[in-house]
Amino acid sequence: MLTVHGLGKRFGSTRALGGCSFTLPEGRVGALVGPNGAGKSTLLSLIAGLIRPSEGTIEVADAPVRGRMHPDVAFVAQNRPMFGDFTVEQTLRAGEKLNDRWSAEYARQMLNLLSGVAPDRRVRHLSGGERTQVSLAVALGRLPKLLLLDEPLSDLDPLARDETLRILMADAAERGTTMLVSSHLLSDLAPVCDHLLLLDRGELRLAGDVEETLQEHRLLVGPAAAAAPEAGQVIETGRTGRQASYFVRHAGTVGPEWKATVPEVEQLVLAYLRASRVAAD
Numbered sequence: 371m372l373t374v375h376g377l378g379k380r381f382g383s384t385r386a387l388g389g390c391s392f393t394l395p396e397g398r399v400g401a402l403v404g405p406n407g408a409g410k411s412t413l414l415s416l417i418a419g420l421i422r423p424s425e426g427t428i429e430v431a432d433a434p435v436r437g438r439m440h441p442d443v444a445f446v447a448q449n450r451p452m453f454g455d456f457t458v459e460q461t462l463r464a465g466e467k468l469n470d471r472w473s474a475e476y477a478r479q480m481l482n483l484l485s486g487v488a489p490d491r492r493v494r495h496l497s498g499g500e501r502t503q504v505s506l507a508v509a510l511g512r513l514p515k516l517l518l519l520d521e522p523l524s525d526l527d528p529l530a531r532d533e534t535l536r537i538l539m540a541d542a543a544e545r546g547t548t549m550l551v552s553s554h555l556l557s558d559l560a561p562v563c564d565h566l567l568l569l570d571r572g573e574l575r576l577a578g579d580v581e582e583t584l585q586e587h588r589l590l591v592g593p594a595a596a597a598a599p600e601a602g603q604v605i606e607t608g609r610t611g612r613q614a615s616y617f618v619r620h621a622g623t624v625g626p627e628w629k630a631t632v633p634e635v636e637q638l639v640l641a642y643l644r645a646s647r648v649a650a651d
């Protein structure tokens with residue numbers, strides 16, 4: 371569904387993204403994670419066609435994205451851009467005028483499910499969470515094949531986050547929508563995503579199926595006196611009292627002194643994020 375090759379973006383002397391290549395197969399729900407400033411919004415804006423790449427290519431459903439919104443894509447940007455003077459009803463009607471493919475019925479149905487926002491409310495008077503819910507309904511009204519969501523959960527309360535994710539997952543299941551969702555709220559996202567993209571300082575550190583990626587990693591815990599495991603790429607090391615721990619990719623076979631476990635998604639992401647912070651210091 372989505373193929374990105376050698377993608378890079380510079381803003382003046384700032385390299386926001388570089389050498390980014392991955393595929394997101396049809397029907398997958400991809401979690402896009404990484405520390406602040408890692409390039410997540412830049413990547414989503416490039417795929418949405420809102421900004422042009424400095425290098426590389428993007429294809430959605432085998433058609434290139436060339437600096438404008440692909441008809442099969444819908445994007446909910448981090449700042450939820452909408453006309454403040456419009457009512458919610460006028461916003462939905464604008465969606466109908468501005469989009470070749472549009473289902474007013476689906477947009478309204480999604481709005482009712484996502485929130486109880488009255489159609490005559492002015493967008494400028496909506497709370498942050500309500501703006502998000504209206505933006506999501508507008509995006510779903512485009513009946514996208516690829517839905518790009520930048521921090522869709524950040525201004526929702528815990529109950530609304532749970533309900534919103536359930537509605538989005540029901541859409542993915544019923545319509546086969548492919549999703550790429552950036553979020554710092556990993557505990558919410560982890561149970562629903564089946565694909566993982568981890569960005570760090572503009573570079574993709576991990577990209578692939580969640581289960582396969584987890585199976586590539588081991589958390590090794592053993593005696594502090596033991597020699598460090600030799601095989602694999604050490605992402606993070608730790609030491610508490612008489613215990614040493616190693617978070618390793620492609621660990622291979624390790625000695626019996628090491629207790630090896632496959633990490634959870636959150637452990638995996640946090641290990642990479644901590645390692646990134648240490649490397650940056």
Ligand SMILES: Nc1ncnc2c1ncn2[C@@H]1O[C@H](COP(=O)(O)OP(=O)(O)OP(=O)(O)O)[C@@H](O)[C@H]1O
Pocket residue numbers: 381384385386404405406407408409410411412413
């Ligand atoms: N329009 C712009 N002009 C100049 N620099 C920019 C612009 N947009 C982004 N950047 C820079 O590119 C880098 C990546 O920013 P981006 O917003 O993509 O990160 P992010 O991962 O979405 O961060 P956050 O989690 O904080 O939202 C940052 O260093 C940012 O300052």
